[in-house]
Every structure is written in structure tokens, then in C-alpha cells.
Amino acid sequence: AQSVTQLDSQVPVFEEAPVELRCNYSSSVSVYLFWYVQYPNQGLQLLLKYLSGSTLVESINGFEAEFNKSQTSFHLRKPSVHISDTAEYFCAVSETGGYNKLIFGAGTRLAVHP
């Protein structure tokens, strides 16, 4: 079985500051890793994913996450946030070799202030 821990339920940050949203997972098998974002009053959207290869993955809007197998982590970072990044961010895993059933963390609410 897998589990995902997002250590911060809320992260307040000022515009243009850097941010890191933490995610740790536990699994007895290999997993794929995902970050999903939910903007206010919108559905869940895939932000980025790690399947294999380079452990650093990037999104089109400047976020990046690094898979660290030894730390079982997949932290999400952005060097300079915008007001429009205000949203809830969910880290998730799915088992490799299985179907894509997602196990989600509890979510981190990122609030960007001017």
C-alpha cells in the first residue's frame, strides 16, 4: 500500500518570493509521482509528473519537482510565485506496473499575497 504526506496544510507567501511545497511518500513498490493543482472553483489539473528518467521535472508555468528516491520525496518548487499561483496543490502516487489509481496527499493551500 502507498501513502502520501504533505507536511504543510497552508503556505502563505508574498508575490515574487520562492516557494517549496513538501511531499513525502511511503510505498513498498515502485511508484510514479504527480502534482495536481486545483484553482479556486475549478477542477483538478495535472501540473507535472515523474515517470522515469531525469529526476527533475518541470511544468510549463515555472514549477519544478525533484524525485529523491533515498528521501522518498517529491517536493514542488517555484523560484518566483505570482498571485495567479494561488491554489490547492495535491501530491499523488500511483503504482508502476499497475493501473493509474492515484493515492493523494491531503493537499497544501498556497496563498500568494501582493
Add this chain to the structure above:
Amino acid sequence: GAGVSQSPSNKVTEKGKDVELRCDPISGHTALYWYRQSLGQGLEFLIYFQGNSAPDKSGLPSDRFSAERTGGSVSTLTIQRTQQEDSAVYLCATDRGGYTNTQYFGPGTRLTVL
């Protein structure tokens, strides 16, 4: 359609009544998932359909919950004898199957049980 659609968007019902929630997947997506998003439990997997294979029902919280998928397309999630703890947002997601690993989520149905 362009995306996953769900209906109704909101449903208010009285305790003890049955409800049906509908999901229309993206055309050509063979895999379909139901998740539940609630304040107390976060995002939980409920059930998975892939083509004509037997569904994975391992996430259904009780035998009051059931789902079907007709013709490999539209899916309905039925909750019988609703309870207040069933109040949540029910999310449907689909993907192309295989190991594409990108699930597309619908906007959800917000269920309120009075």
C-alpha cells in the same frame, strides 16, 4: 466533448434518499475513475473501470455505493440510503488506459446530504 463532464454539478438530498451521479468521459478514454473529495478524508479513490474488465471496487466505502459503466462510456455512481457523511465532492477522471498516466478530471458533483 472536449473534457470530462459530470452531472449534476450540485445535488442536495435528504438523508435516506438514493442519488445517482453521472460522468461522461473524454471520447476514446477507456479508463474511468471515481474519487471523493471531502473535508475529513481528502481525496479518496472509489472505483476504477477499464474497458470491459471487471472494475476495481476496492475503494467503495460501503455496500450502499455502487457504480456501473455502460458500453465502456458513460458511468453512473449510485449511493443508496444516503447519510450525512456521504456529503462530499464526487470527482470523475478518465485516461486513455495503458500507462499514459495522465488522468483528466471532471468538475465534480457536490453532494450535500441534509
